[in-house]
Amino acid sequence: MKNYEEVVGIDVSKKTIEAYCYHAQVHKVFVNDVVGYKSLIKWVLKVTKTSSVFYCFENTGYYSLKLALYLHSQTIVYVEESPLKIKRSSGIVKEKTDLIDAVLIARYAWLYREELEPSAVKSMSHLELGRLLALRDQLVRNNAGLKGTLKELKVLLSSPSTDAGCLSLKRSIDYLEKQVKGIESRINEILLQDASMSKNYELLTSLKGVGFVVACQLIYHTGNFTRFASWRAFSSYCGTAPFDYQSGTSIHRRKQCHYLGDRKMKSLLSMASVSAIQHDSELRLYYKRKLAEGKDKMLAINNVRNKLIARAFAVVKRGTPYVVLQQHVA
Secondary structure, eight states: OTTOSEEEEEEEOSSEEEEEETTTTEEEEEESSHHHHHHHHHHHHHHHOOSOEEEEEEOOTHHHHHHHHHHHHTTOOEEEEOHHHHHHTSOOOOOOOHHHHHHHHHHHHHHTTTTOOOOOOOOHHHHHHHHHHHHHHHHHHHHHHHHHHHHHHHHHOSOTTTOHHHHHHHHHHHHHHHHHHHHHHHHHHHHHHSHHHHHHHHHHTTSTTOOHHHHHHHHHHTTTTTSOSSHHHHHHHHTOSEEEEEETTTEEEEEEEOSOSOHHHHHHHHHHHHHHHHHOHHHHHHHHHHHHTTOOHHHHHHHHHHHHHHHHHHHHHHTSOOOOGGGGOO
């Protein structure tokens, strides 16, 4: 991005976007829709008087996705950056407004322009996969809450089978279960329609402990294994990679995982690790060996998590299912 002459920082909200041109030092508010995006492009060309411009804005989910889709359709270069990275590069900021946020985004993009890479919109199938996985997770959590309420009512009531509240809860639970199955069916259709996704799904499910949900989440979070260069990079993203903590000669702690990371993915990998320890003889021996070395259980489970991540990347890179080595020892 170093060859560009101007950058436009954009603070995206639900209804509006605030744009700020870094060198021209002008700003303007636009509506967060296609009409507003067209007006934005015309305004930028008018005030900057150059076509060597790139845009930068924070990833705010659905609010910024519309803008990214439009810029992508017009082949306009943009960078969609993590809000945390921009916030931590801004120093001490005592006031917060949309204009200040747009200024800080433009400043960040210009100062780090040599390190930034242009962003690209994910494929429509990939975006739908992410939406369906998020919706499925929400429905499963809602259903678990209803099941807990029903269980409590059954203890309190003498005849729960005829109670109107219990019957209503049962109907709601059955309905949500049907909705979850419908979402899973659509996810399977998406995987089948994409040959690469389908193949990677089969490879991932060859691993003990990796089922439907974990495999789909791995495919989504890794961009079908194109987003991360290595399993170590993905481990860092999930928050399972240990890092050094030392300063001088007096401070030297043991390696620890950083608190920043994708908590959802980390939680899923934890459950997958527990399942793998139960059903995979190699990982079970590996886990017991770590415990024998004096490591606590959570640290040993984290080692298994990283083993699973490494195996997932290995089978996808190799293109062949995982084979338990102990079955082939002479």
